[in-house]
Amino acid sequence: MSLLVKICGLSTRETLQTALDAGADMVGFVFFPPSPRHLALEMGRDLGRQVKRRALKVALTVDADDATLDNIMDALSPDIFQLHGKESVARLRDIKGRFGRPVMKAVPVETAADLAALPGYASVADRILFDARAPKDATRPGGLGAPFDWHLLDNLELRLPYMVSGGLHAQNVAEALRITRAGGVDVSSGVESAPGVKDPELIEAFIRAARAT
């Protein structure tokens, strides 16, 4: 299967267009107010229309309640929910049942013990996203530009498709893919000039580097 490349945290028409034209498979929109990439619903609606099925629309949420997800469904009509909080297996099942969309569960990784949560999530999620565990005092659980030790996935046995994220950029994405054998990569900080400010050239360079592997 071909590599999936996701550009996350898009918040302007221009940088979304760059990601689409450069061939991103998934474009991510953040609905989490503490994030510098947080999108108001109306902006989500506008950007969602611009996608025109050229890529999968991913709605990133963090422990969101049903009312929030209802509003996101109405505005963006995402193809996938990326659940980046402490959502339980039961909550994943609820969300899938209620909204009828696939879910990608982010699993924070710092040590091998973090992989113990996988069998539960794998029984319900459609895809797993391995991301670096955020420090305890962080204001958000991801999007911090920090990598995890990719070798922690060395003995991974997972039937589900999985992606990796955390501190990726054009210079290290090939190495991340070589070590983790992931089917996809996800980036936010590594294609920005400042938190929340996407850089078109970095987006293009990232997609080129990922595709060259």
Ligand SMILES: O=C(O)c1ccccc1N[C@@H]1O[C@H](COP(=O)(O)O)[C@@H](O)[C@H]1O
């Ligand atoms: O991007 C954010 O602000 C964000 C907020 C809350 C949870 C996750 C977030 N982003 C995701 O984090 C990873 C890693 O991002 P980075 O490349 O290290 O900046 C990625 O999956 C983003 O989708």
